[in-house]
Every structure is written in structure tokens, then in C-alpha cells.
Amino acid sequence: MENALVTIEQILAQMNREPFTEDGRLVRRLLCALRPRDPRDVGAAAVLLEALTALLQRRPDYAEALRRHVIALLLAKNFFRLLLDSGILSERGFGKELSRRLRFRLLPLPPNPNSLRDWTDRVFLPKDHAWIEGIDPGLWERLLAALHFERISGEDKAELVQRMETVVVALSHQIAAGGLNPELLRLDPSLDEYDSPFLAQYEEINAWLRGRTAPDADASHARVLLAQCAEVLDKIRRRAHTAGTSVELTYAAIRLEQQIQRLEDLLTLLEAPGIGQQLPILAKLLAGILAGAAQRYSPKALMAATTGRLAYQITQHVAHTGQHYVAESPREHWTMFLAAAGAGPIIALMALLKIRLQDMHYAPLSELALVSLDYALGFVIIYMLHFTVATKQPAMTATFMVNALQQIRNSQQERRMLVCFVGRVFKSQMMSILGNLFLAFGTAFALAYAAREALGWRLVEPAKALQLLQDVQPFTSLALFYAGVAGVGLFLSGVVSGYYDNKAVYEQVSERLARLRWAARVFGPGRWRRMSEYAGDHLGGIMGNAFFGLYLGLFGALGKLTGLPLDIRHIAFSAANTAYAWQSLNFHAVNHTLALALAGVLLIGFANLMVSFGLAFYVALRATRTPPRRAAQQLGRALLALLAAPLRLLTLRGDRCDQARLEKAIEAQESAHQ
Numbered sequence: 001m002e003n004a005l006v007t008i009e010q011i012l013a014q015m016n017r018e019p020f021t022e023d024g025r026l027v028r029r030l031l032c033a034l035r036p037r038d039p040r041d042v043g044a045a046a047v048l049l050e051a052l053t054a055l056l057q058r059r060p061d062y063a064e065a066l067r068r069h070v071i072a073l074l075l076a077k078n079f080f081r082l083l084l085d086s087g088i089l090s091e092r093g094f095g096k097e098l099s100r101r102l103r104f105r106l107l108p109l110p111p112n113p114n115s116l117r118d119w120t121d122r123v124f125l126p127k128d129h130a131w132i133e134g135i136d137p138g139l140w141e142r143l144l145a146a147l148h149f150e151r152i153s154g155e156d157k158a159e160l161v162q163r164m165e166t167v168v169v170a171l172s173h174q175i176a177a178g179g180l181n182p183e184l185l186r187l188d189p190s191l192d193e194y195d196s197p198f199l200a201q202y203e204e205i206n207a208w209l210r211g212r213t214a215p216d217a218d219a220s221h222a223r224v225l226l227a228q229c230a231e232v233l234d235k236i237r238r239r240a241h242t243a244g245t246s247v248e249l250t251y252a253a254i255r256l257e258q259q260i261q262r263l264e265d266l267l268t269l270l271e272a273p274g275i276g277q278q279l280p281i282l283a284k285l286l287a288g289i290l291a292g293a294a295q296r297y298s299p300k301a302l303m304a305a306t307t308g309r310l311a312y313q314i315t316q317h318v319a320h321t322g323q324h325y326v327a328e329s330p331r332e333h334w335t336m337f338l339a340a341a342g343a344g345p346i347i348a349l350m351a352l353l354k355i356r357l358q359d360m361h362y363a364p365l366s367e368l369a370l371v372s373l374d375y376a377l378g379f380v381i382i383y384m385l386h387f388t389v390a391t392k393q394p395a396m397t398a399t400f401m402v403n404a405l406q407q408i409r410n411s412q413q414e415r416r417m418l419v420c421f422v423g424r425v426f427k428s429q430m431m432s433i434l435g436n437l438f439l440a441f442g443t444a445f446a447l448a449y450a451a452r453e454a455l456g457w458r459l460v461e462p463a464k465a466l467q468l469l470q471d472v473q474p475f476t477s478l479a480l481f482y483a484g485v486a487g488v489g490l491f492l493s494g495v496v497s498g499y500y501d502n503k504a505v506y507e508q509v510s511e512r513l514a515r516l517r518w519a520a521r522v523f524g525p526g527r528w529r530r531m532s533e534y535a536g537d538h539l540g541g542i543m544g545n546a547f548f549g550l551y552l553g554l555f556g557a558l559g560k561l562t563g564l565p566l567d568i569r570h571i572a573f574s575a576a577n578t579a580y581a582w583q584s585l586n587f588h589a590v591n592h593t594l595a596l597a598l599a600g601v602l603l604i605g606f607a608n609l610m611v612s613f614g615l616a617f618y619v620a621l622r623a624t625r626t627p628p629r630r631a632a633q634q635l636g637r638a639l640l641a642l643l644a645a646p647l648r649l650l651t652l653r654g655d656r657c658d659q660a661r662l663e664k665a666i667e668a669q670e671s672a673h674q
Contacts, residue, residue, distance in 0.1 A: 087292025244506025344439020372553025487611025
């Protein structure tokens with residue numbers, strides 16, 4: 001730290017002695033000296049910035065030298081693109097912009113020596129945005145105040161103002177064009193039917209700029225129109241909860257919001273009567289522009305800025321499904337048990353079909369395709385029959401739980417509600433698991449017993465049976481790791497379900513299917529209308545279950561094809577396989593091998609649940625823009641509550657909570673979805 005402070009003073013002394021050079025090397029050296037060793041160390045950056053401010057206040061000659069170099073840099077290089085684009089999404093669109101940033105990482109573009117934006121590219125690193133954005137805005141203001149920009153010459157000030165006016169015109173023009181984006185017009189057709197504020201603000205700002213020198217000129221009406229533009233975007237965002245959204249719509253809306261905010265800042269800056277009123281907006285612009293310059297070529301920043309709202313929309317659809325998996329009354333628990341029990345026999349048949357397909361020794365790719373179709377069709381049939389697979393529930397309930405917790409601001413109440421919610425989810429989950437396990441195990445056991453006693457057939461050969469038991473051993477195999485791999489698939493299937501639910505609404509799948517004339521002639525108008533409505537309402541569930549089946553089949557075969565330790569273990573299939581193996585080996589008494597296998601089945605289920613729940617809970621927290629540290633804390637509390645739930649149930653402590661608050665949270669989730 002002391003070395004950095006000495007370096008800063010040496011650079012300022014050199015600025016005081018030497019004139020400005022075209023490459024702005026001294027300003028660049030000063031900015032690099034202000035960078036902390038760890039970009040996330042905002043405290044260290046603040047100390048350096050405080051030291052620079054104090055030094056400028058003590059040494060007016062240093063302040064004058066730094067001001068002279070900064071103004072010379074702004075006049076020597078074109079800052080039009082920096083002020084117009086830095087911190088604002090590109091007009092290229094999400095796909096092209098992501099491709100451009102990835103290409104730049106592999107092969108950087110040569111810099112334009114006359115561009116201030118390209119100059120900043122060489123100064124700032126992608127991680128610099130962390131300390132730039134973390135600095136207190138008041139500290140930026142004090143630094144700018146110490147430079148005394150009010151002392152710059154009138155000629156230089158006029159030149160800078162003229163360049164800013166050019167940026168204002170360009171921004172206003174881009175906002176007007178963005179307001180005609182087809183994605184926006186689709187959700188708000190009134191923009192195309194009536195006077196659009198996006199177009200009106202362009203005319204108003206141009207009129208204001210032409211008469212800006214008049215005594216009574218002000219940009220208040222332009223600000224009103226910009227506020228109306230922001231209201232339109234807010235209305236479109238709210239409408240997206242029911243009409244769906246897309247990456248393109250999200251990208252266009254975020255870009256417009258950023259442009260409107262930048263234009264409002266520039267208008268405030270141009271209208272401010274003195275440096276005292278300009279300093280706050282200058283500090284805000286400086287931090288935003290520098291942070292944007294640091295992330296100009298960052299694919300991660302683009303993904304975070306653009307896909308966050310789409311992820312939020314997806315989690316909203318998942319949460320709406322998840323609230324149906326939280327049972328409260330004994331009747332609801334019994335209903336969940338029966339729904340899960342209905343899936344048990346289908347799972348047992350799916351497990352048997354997989355065993356038989358593997359025994360036929362097809363070519364590897366053929367086996368992969370057949371096993372994947374076995375899983376995918378089985379899960380889709382389970383869904384269409386309104387049965388449930390127990391381990392799919394945590395990925396749904398975790399998202400709903402996050403949305404309910406957003407209604408609570410008190411940390412103590414949050415912990416109490418979390419324990420309460422996890423307790424209810426655990427009891428609901430246990431009923432579903434018992435339904436799956438009893439019927440999957442029982443059906444497999446009955447099939448194997450009937451085949452052996454009535455027909456003399458062994459559904460599973462003894463060697464294969466021993467392998468099936470070994471596959472679920474918790475301590476002598478990778479069963480728990482493979483269960484975690486399956487848990488990832490359970491989480492991803494929830495994401496896929498939410499994505500296609502959103503897509504079905506946004507793309508108007510039901511309405512478009514209903515317009516297929518040939519289908520209406522084949523199936524009949526009434527029947528085809530009902531089929532179209534079903535497809536639109538259940539597309540997410542069908543695609544999510546199909547994806548999970550394909551995922552299980554793919555990873556189960558990928559390990560064999562590549563030799564990598566990749567496979568899956570799912571509690572319901574493991575239970576069915578254990579039953580087939582038990583009957584095949586003619587175990588009439590429970591021995592240690594079977595006992596370990598049954599323990600392995602339960603631990604596999606535990607790993608399935610923990611991984612899928614943890615991933616879904618954390619992603620839902622991040623989608624609601626919860627800070628990473630707070631998200632990690634809440635995730636830890638949720639997992640601990642899940643671990644403690646069995647003990648609370650056994651000790652009859654129950655899941656005491658504020659029933660009224662819980663019901664209020666559920667109602668808030670339902671109204672948000674509607």
C-alpha cells in the first residue's frame with residue numbers, strides 16, 4: 001500500500017513537470033496505480049482514492065496538473081463512443097454481441113489511437129468493475145471537487161459541451177429507434193397506434209438543444225417524455241409475467257433503460273448551473289463509464305445483464321408449479337402419496353426394460369438411444385397420467401420457497417419461515433418418496449417373483465443381479481457421486497420446464513396450434529382445440545420430463561462410451577433394481593449385502609434431493625438479484641434446515657411457524673404469477 005501511495009505522488013509530480021502527450025501515458029499510469037491488487041478489495045481501492053484526494057487538496061499544483069492532463073486527454077481523443085456506449089448494451093443484439101466478445105477474447109481488435117474508448121480498453125481489466133462500482137459515490141465526488149473543473153478555460157468548456165450535445169442527439173435518436181422494436185410492439189401494440197413517447201422525446205430534445213441558450217429554455221418536458229418511456233418499459237416488464245419473455249425482448253428492454261438513464265444524466269449535467277450541481281452526476285457518470293469500459297468485452301457480464309431477467313421469468317413459472325408440491329393437511333399428504341404410488345409401477349417397468357435392453361448388447365449408440373427413449377417416454381407418461389416422481393419436487397419447491405422468503409425482511413422471521421417451509425416440504429417429499437419406493441420396489445419384486453414361480457424365468461441373471469446390488473453400495477462404489485449427477489439433471493429439468501412454460505406463453509403455442517387447418521380436419525375442430533390447449537398448458541412439463549429422461553439415458557451411456565466415471569443413480573430406479581436383484585438371487589432373508597443395498601438406496605435419494613434442491617434454491621436466489629454472499633448464507637441455512645427436518649419430525653417438534661404469514665406468502669406468489 002505504501003509503495004502505491006509513493007507511486008501516485010511520483011506520477012503527479014511528473015505530471016506537474018511534463019506536458020500532456022498524445023498517448024495519455026501519465027493518466028494511464030495513475031489509473032493503474034489506483035487499482036488494488038485484488039480487484040474485489042474495495043476497501044484498499046477506497047484507501048488509495050482517499051489518499052489521492054487528500055494529496056490533491058494539499059497540493060493545488062498537483063490538482064492543476066492532473067486537471068490539465070485529463071482535459072487534454074478528453075480533447076485529444078474522441079469520447080463520443082465512450083459516452084454513448086460504455087455501460088450500455090450493444091445495438092448488435094444478444095447473439096451477435098456474445099459472439100463478438102468471445103472472438104475478441106481469442107483475437108483482440110487493434111486499438112484506434114484517436115478513440116478514448118479504445119484507450120480505456122488498454123487501461124482497465126474486466127475485474128476492475130468490482131472496485132469501481134464498490135467505491136462510495138461520495139468519494140468520487142470529493143475527488144472531482146479536488147480537481148476544480150470550474151477553472152477550465154471557456155474555450156475548452158465550450159468544446160466539451162458541444163461534444164456532449166452530439167452524444168445527447170445520438171442517444172435520443174437510438175431511443176426513438178429502439179421504441180419501434182418489434183418485440184416491444186408485440187407486447188404493447190399501442191406504441192404503434194398512438195403517439196409514442198419514444199418518438200416524441202427525440203423531437204423535444206432537438207427543439208431544446210436548438211433553443212438552449214434562451215433564458216426560459218429547460219428540458220423538463222423532455223424529462224417527462226423520458227419518464228413515460230420508462231413507464232412503458234415497466235408496463236412491458238409486468239406484462240411479461242403473463243405474456244412471457246425472450247432473450248431478444250429482455251436485451252432490447254435493458255438497452256433502452258440504460259440509454260434513457262444515460263440521456264437523463266447528460267441532460268441534468270448540461271442544465272446544471274454550476275459545478276456544485278454537476279459533481280454528483282459527474283461522479284455517477286464516471287463510475288458507470290469506467291465500470292462499463294472494464295466489462296466491454298466480458299461475456300460473463302453480458303450473460304449476467306441479459307439473461308438474469310429471463311432466468312427470473314423462468315423461475316416464476318417453476319415456482320408456480322412448485323407451490324402445488326407443498327402439502328399441509330393429512331388429506332393432501334395422502335393425495336401426494338397416491339400420485340407418487342401411481343408412478344411406482346411405471347418406474348419398475350422402465351427399470352426392467354433398461355435391464356433387458358442392456359442384456360441384448362446392441363451397438364453402443366443404439367443402446368444409448370433406446371435407453372434414453374425408455375426413460376423419456378416413461379417420465380412423459382407419468383406426467384400425462386398426473387402421477388409424480390418424488391425427486392423432481394425439490395427443484396420446484398425450492399424456487400417457490402425463495403419467492404415466499406422475498407416477502408420477509410426480518411432475518412429472525414426469515415429463519416423461522418425457512419425452518420417451517422423446509423419442514424413442510426420434507427414431509428410432503430417423504431410421502432412422495434414412500435409412494436415411489438413402495439410401489440416401485442413392490443412392483444419389481446412381484447414381477448420377478450411371478451416370473452420365477454409361474455413361468456420359471458429369471459428376469460435378471462445372477463451375475464447381473466450382483467452387479468445391480470454393487471451399483472448401489474454406498475461405500476464401495478461411486479453411487480453417491482452418481483446420485484449427485486442425477487440431482488443436477490433433476491435441477492436442469494426444472495429449468496427446462498420453466499423455460500418451455502415461458503416459451504409457450506410468449507410464442508402463443510396454443511393459439512398457433514389451433515390455427516392449423518389440416519390438424520383440425522384430421523382430429524375434428526373441438527378435439528383439436530382441446531389438444532392445442534393441453535399442449536400450451538403442459539408444454540413445460542412434457543419437455544422437462546422428456547429432458548430428464550434423455551439426461552439419465554445419456555449420462556448412463558456416456559461413461560461406457562468415453563471410459564469416464566459418469567453414470568446416474570436415481571432412488572426409484574435403484575429401489576426397483578434392488579428388488580429385481582433380490583428375487584434373482586433368491587434371498588429369503590435380509591443379509592448384510594441387501595441391507596447395505598437398501599441403505600444405499602436411501603442415501604442415493606438423499607443425494608438426489610440435496611443436490612437438486614441446493615442448485616434450484618441458489619439459482620432462484622440469484623435470479624431475484626440476491627447478492628452472492630447473502631445467497632450463499634440463505635442456501636446454507638436451507639440445507640441445514642433440510643438436514644434437521646427428520647430430527648424435528650422424530651422429536652415431534654413439528655414445523656411451528658406463522659400460518660398466516662405463510663398463507664400470505666403463497667397468495668403473493670399466486671398473484672405475481674397471474
